[in-house]
Amino acid sequence: MLNKETHFHIVGLGLMGGSIAMGLKKHGFTVTAMDIDPNAIEYALQHHLIDEGSTQENAFLQNADFIISGLYPSVLLEWINKYASEFKPGALITDVTGVKAQIIEPVQALLPETVEFVGSHPMAGRETSGVQFSDCKMFKPANYIIVPTEKNTEEGIRKIHEFAELLNFRHISVLSIEEHDQMIAFLSQLTHVIAVTLMNTHDNTHLVEYTGDSFRDLTRIAKINEHLWTELFLLNKDNLLQEINVFQNELTHFKQVLEKEDIDEMKRLFVQSTIRRKQFDRKGN
């Protein structure tokens, strides 16, 4: 069980790390953090998001019970590789990475028997990045996905669940690595590819005056962090290519139907999309 003696340590103090720190501090836990940027640490200290902070990469590892990585995927792998032997025996580690196959198994392979890594994915975010935008309220409407492997213990998985509850996530679920990465390829990565592609289709900025909600809705996520998303796409490349192909085939089907003026099939497609989308309705959208 997590208790007031549990020492949480956050590695990488960006929007996600800072928001998690804020959520934990509200419950009175001891929270430390490491970030190579002294300004991030300084900000978090001043705003009481953490108790102590350091820019030294392996700071607090000997004492931390529960470590949350807010690092970029590539950086996480390097960091674990470098400091695998320095964790406190019995420590539990989790992450926030949006893809799992290329992260969880490599990380688990690097760690000693005494340290457990349970992959997880808080499906929350903002268009902004940086610790100064931290806000633990962003977890409230969001999903939290735990992605265990056979290397994980029931105790470890239970603690991660408890952690997500502490942060007030709306819905906590468990998926296998394959289920998670396929789901993310479709729901999140394909949608970002479409938004970016639509925005890049023409130099369309002269159309601002005529733009209504439809175009704005479809392109909101075309504002995208090029470093993070390039990593995430490459780490889930096969699933994402598969989803792009399926979408392209469906689009080609629509194009052919329009070319042939197959009115019945056009209407069938519209009715089907309408019925399906209604199941995704929340109040107001």
Place this chain on the structure above:
Amino acid sequence: MLNKETHFHIVGLGLMGGSIAMGLKKHGFTVTAMDIDPNAIEYALQHHLIDEGSTQENAFLQNADFIISGLYPSVLLEWINKYASEFKPGALITDVTGVKAQIIEPVQALLPETVEFVGSHPMAGRETSGVQFSDCKMFKPANYIIVPTEKNTEEGIRKIHEFAELLNFRHISVLSIEEHDQMIAFLSQLTHVIAVTLMNTHDNTHLVEYTGDSFRDLTRIAKINEHLWTELFLLNKDNLLQEINVFQNELTHFKQVLEKEDIDEMKRLFVQSTIRRKQFDRKGN
């Protein structure tokens, strides 16, 4: 000039016709309406959206000075064809149709010299349809596009402009038929095709639990009136096919870049989409 003697007549009393009636009544104008559905007329009378109504297709034509068609495109052409000789000399007609080439010139060709048709497109709408959802407040954030041809008079165009001002449209502009239909093919029709296609790509309803804002944003407009949009797409088929092709080429480019793991080009595409999308920002999105 429009004045208190101007008799407005609305043909087809759905969401758009009803909302226009409401906006005009607020200014104290005389507003009549025709709809083949007696319930629509009854509703509009009870809610004081109109002064008089009829289910007779050519009702009020001898007296109406300013006629607004809220009919479906195919129905508008039939209706004009049938009653072209019954309009009051000097009458001005406009419409609300979302495509223009296949509407304006055929309608103008059917009308006698004494009656002027100026095509226009109020870019407002709701996911719902029917006169009972009428709300003239929906015009306030919306664009109004006037699409004149060489057959139109300065006086006629000016009156349409005045009409759009009365309804409180945010921005009123003038486009040629070609400019309008190309713009609509990209900003509105292509976005609907993408949303419908994304919704039809998989039977994805088991993913509801994991769905975040990105997917909901991209598919909101996949709830679509299959009768109206089938007509609109077919009436702008060539422009829409062209836009789908350009989008598909851009998507294929992205897929190839991902396949090759061309990190520099991926980042360039993300930076470009981010910069462009920022120009479309309104407060909050």
